Structure formats: C-alpha cells, structure tokens
Amino acid sequence: MARIRDLRNYLEKGIADRDRQYDWDNSGNQIVPDDREINKAAFALDPSEKVINKAIEEGCEVLITHHPLFFGSLKSLNFDKPFDRKIIKAIQNGLAVLSHHTSLDLADYSLNDHLCALLGGKVEETLVSEGRTEMVKFVVFVPVTHSQAVRETMAAAGAGNIGNYSDVSFSAEGTGRFKPCDGANPFIGTPGALEEVHEHRIETIIERSKITNLIKEVIKAHPYEEVAYDVYPVLGGAEYGLGRIASFEAAMPMSRFLDHVRFVLGADALRVNTSDLSGKVKRFAVVTGSGASLWKKCIGRTDVLVTGDLKHHEALDAREAGITVIDGGHFHTERIFMKYLAEQISKQFNIKSVLIDEEPPIINWR
Structure with missing residues (x-):
C-alpha cells in the first residue's frame, strides 16, 4: 500500500x-x-x-x-x-x-508537452530555455557474480538515461582488494586476511536530484557489507525550459485549428488577436497558463502561439509583429x-x- x-x-x-x-x-x-x-x-x-x-x-x-x-x-x-x-x-x-x-x-514531460500531444503536434524544441539538468557520474565496484543485479537496480532507480536511450552504463573488469578487520562480517574473505576479488567497475550517469535514492538502492542490492562507490559532477545535462514548439505533418487551416484547440481544451470560446483566419498552421508554440507575454519568443520561429491570459497591448503588439495569439484561458490550458x-x-x-x-x-x- x-x-x-x-x-x-x-x-x-x-x-x-x-x-x-x-x-x-x-x-x-x-x-x-x-x-x-x-x-x-x-x-x-x-x-x-x-x-x-x-x-x-x-x-x-x-x-x-x-x-x-x-x-x-x-x-x-x-x-x-x-x-x-x-x-x-x-x-x-x-x-x-x-x-x-x-x-x-x-518538467521533461510538462503541461506544454501534454497539450501538444493532445493537439496532435510533434514537439520540436523548447520555447524558452531555463537551464540544464545537473548530472553526476556514479561509479560502483561489484563482484562479477552480482554485477547484473546491480546494473538492473541502477536502471530501475533512474540512472543511465541519455536522450532516447535508457539503461546506459559501462563496465570494466579488475581486481578488488580489501582486508576485513575485527568486527567485520564479510560477504567474501576472512577477517585479518587480504582478499582479492574479480570485480566490475560499473559507471553510469544520473540526475543529481536522484543520486541519494540511487545510492540507497545500490547498497540494498550489493552483497558487500561496505560498498565502495564514487560520485563525480558532470558538465552538460539535458536542456529544460518553458513552453514548446510543435508541428503538424500537414498544414491545417487556421479556422479548423481554432476549432481543434477549443475542442481539445473543452472551452466554450477562445480569444484571438486577429480576425484574419485565412492562413494555415503548420508549426505552433504552446505555453500553458499565463504565457501570452512570451509571444516575442515566437518571432522567426513560428507565427502562432496557444496560451492564456492575453492582455490588450500584448495582443496589439503581437498582431503587428505577425504573431497570432490564441488565448484558450489559464484555466483550460x-x-x-x-x-x-x-x-x-x-x-x-x-x-x-x-x-x-x-x-x-x-x-x-x-
């Protein structure tokens, strides 16, 4: 439970x-x-x-x-x-x-991704970049007999995700040495005697926010009484941000797109900053909630923004810049x-x- x-x-x-x-x-x-x-x-x-x-x-x-x-x-x-x-x-x-x-x-799968999916658009990029996910490299030393179990535990804890790939890790064989001291209860070896074990060095990457849980789960899956592991900071990390830009396989008439947005949102009406509905929509931006102020981020990338909380001067300025802003409402989006x-x-x-x-x-x- x-x-x-x-x-x-x-x-x-x-x-x-x-x-x-x-x-x-x-x-x-x-x-x-x-x-x-x-x-x-x-x-x-x-x-x-x-x-x-x-x-x-x-x-x-x-x-x-x-x-x-x-x-x-x-x-x-x-x-x-x-x-x-x-x-x-x-x-x-x-x-x-x-x-x-x-x-x-x-989030990686945000409200914006979900609305794009409901509209049938394929997400191509983030509208506004806000940073990169902090990543760390995790390295653990495991007897070969238990390396598969530990790798599976690492993947289940969210480690080894790179782009469209999961369960990413690297292993190298080597010899581990240790001497159990008085009071130790070793899985392998005898107190007071130097032991050599055929081990795997397993390394992967994970988001910094998940490292504490990863360590806890690896220790539970690891056979040793004392687990040797290292954590290193890693530069880079996946970009994250606000809003999405998505596209359709085939362009959709603007009037049909408006009906489609209204239906998906379950809204009884939309607010739009133009009466010219003669165009077609192939590529569009989405910022759920209060995102009308971000219309300038669309310039040169898309001329349609689906969002909420559109204000008078934003509507006028966006129209003059050639950006159609569709206000589906903060609540509905x-x-x-x-x-x-x-x-x-x-x-x-x-x-x-x-x-x-x-x-x-x-x-x-x-």
Missing part, C-alpha cells in the same frame, strides 16, 4: 523536479498532517475551498493540485477567513495537499493535465483517483 511519502517521492523525483521551479514559486508539500496510507487521491487545478471540501467528502487522503496553496507568509489562522478556513478544514480532516506548479511547467496526472498516479500506485469538477474562475458571458 502506498503512503504519502511514496507519492511525494514519485512526484518530486519521477515527474517534477522541485529544483527546477522558479525562485518565487512554492511547489511541493503544502499540508502534510502525517504519513498515512493512501487509498484515494483527489486531483484539481486549484486548492479552492470547494475543492478541499469535495476531497474530504470523497474520503481522499491526499489532494494534488497544480497551483500551490501557499505563496506568501502566513502569520495566523482565523476560521472566519475563507483562505484560512480551507487550511483548517484540511488539517482537521487529515487531508494532505501537494502542489506542483512551475516544477511541472519545466492547464486543467487538462490534471486528468493525465490522475491516471498516471492511479496506475503507478494502484489507488483510486478522483478528478474534482471545477468551475473556471472566469466565465464567458453570452
């Missing part, structure tokens, strides 16, 4: 690295009353009072949201205040709240990922998931 800590580790180490979040953000633990077992998890875009009440009503032990509950400092709690009230209710009912915001926006996340976590931990219904904060009045 999965526990809160298992879910936290999976989210932070397997999906959204908290080290990637922006400085102003607060991804990760919001409320963690205890490390209870999880039978049912709730998912929503925002940790609103309505959402928290519904998660409690559904009997969920944890609520996972994209937008964090806390951004600023909190100096007191008063049940008369709506924001404070939902915090108190969550704590009283033992509901854990976990949020992954910009760490998820900057991000909400779709919560369904995907609910399905992934339900499969990973074999628990029930509840995607809580939410009303968009902004309604198009007709």
